[in-house]
Amino acid sequence: MGWIIDLLSLSSRALAELAGKEPPAMAGTLGLALGCAALSWTLLSHSALLWNRGFAPRARRHPLCALTALATLFAVPLSVGAAHTRPLVHRAIANWAREVLGSSSWQDAAFERARKTIRLRELEPLLPSSEAHFLPLTTPAAREAAATSYAAAALASFSTTSPQVAALLGVCLAEPSNALSADMKAFFTSSPGFYPAERIKRVLADSLRQAANQRWGDTMRRTQLFLLLLLLLLHLSAFGLLGWAGYREIRTGCDETNR
Numbered sequence: 001m002g003w004i005i006d007l008l009s010l011s012s013r014a015l016a017e018l019a020g021k022e023p024p025a026m027a028g029t030l031g032l033a034l035g036c037a038a039l040s041w042t043l044l045s046h047s048a049l050l051w052n053r054g055f056a057p058r059a060r061r062h063p064l065c066a067l068t069a070l071a072t073l074f075a076v077p078l079s080v081g082a083a084h085t086r087p088l089v090h091r092a093i094a095n096w097a098r099e100v101l102g103s104s105s106w107q108d109a110a111f112e113r114a115r116k117t118i119r120l121r122e123l124e125p126l127l128p129s130s131e132a133h134f135l136p137l138t139t140p141a142a143r144e145a146a147a148t149s150y151a152a153a154a155l156a157s158f159s160t161t162s163p164q165v166a167a168l169l170g171v172c173l174a175e176p177s178n179a180l181s182a183d184m185k186a187f188f189t190s191s192p193g194f195y196p197a198e199r200i201k202r203v204l205a206d207s208l209r210q211a212a213n214q215r216w217g218d219t220m221r222r223t224q225l226f227l228l229l230l231l232l233l234l235h236l237s238a239f240g241l242l243g244w245a246g247y248r249e250i251r252t253g254c255d256e257t258n259r
Contacts (some may be wrong), residue, residue, distance in 0.1 A: 007222075010085050010088060010164055010168070011079075011082040013085075014081040014085045014088055015029075015080065017084070037073040038069070040068050041065045045062070068231075072231060075228075075230065089165050089212045093209050096157070096162060100157045101205065110200075111133065115127070118145055121145060124137070124139060134194050135195070136194070137188070143181060143184045147178075148181075150204065152173055152177075154204045168219055171208060175207055176203075176208065179210075180204060183199065
């Protein structure tokens, strides 16, 4: 249930931004929602007229119709909001890259973690002290270990900074790790120097942005499908209850007539 709450929360935020930036589009969305809610009420309140002319107008049936209409009124805007969540995701990644990956505290912690991994696994023949604050990365194994360590630190910080987006994206460690490892290989193929820290930030942010672009279409459709199925289940339940009550009244009337 956690991903459902995250999806609906993100859709609500996207809908609020849509209301501020594009009032006509928001007005159209609300109009569509009101129209769908009115249609839902009308269909439910008149459905029993097919077999019981005196059933639908009764006021005690209205709360069930109101419940389904209210659910429709909320579900339609949330479904529209889900289609406008991509900018929120990109903004979350950009803010994370600027505020976290760009901070000296994260860079120092990630560097120390990568250095410790390389030292413990003895992947570099000549590893300088931590005060030097650079990693030679002369071997492919050291580069792979550093890439994995930096990627793990990046994903951990992103999950803390933007837990909703991180949970919905579900980025695995292999994606940013492979991207960083490939970039390191390309860099050292043409440059004999040290791998720049700024390049780590760019590659990690780009890999998450690319993962978001690949996944978000499916995530958005999953949100809209969930809302549609929820509405369908609610309406089918309401139709069933109203139909059962309508047939029961007919049967009760027939029993009284036979007596």
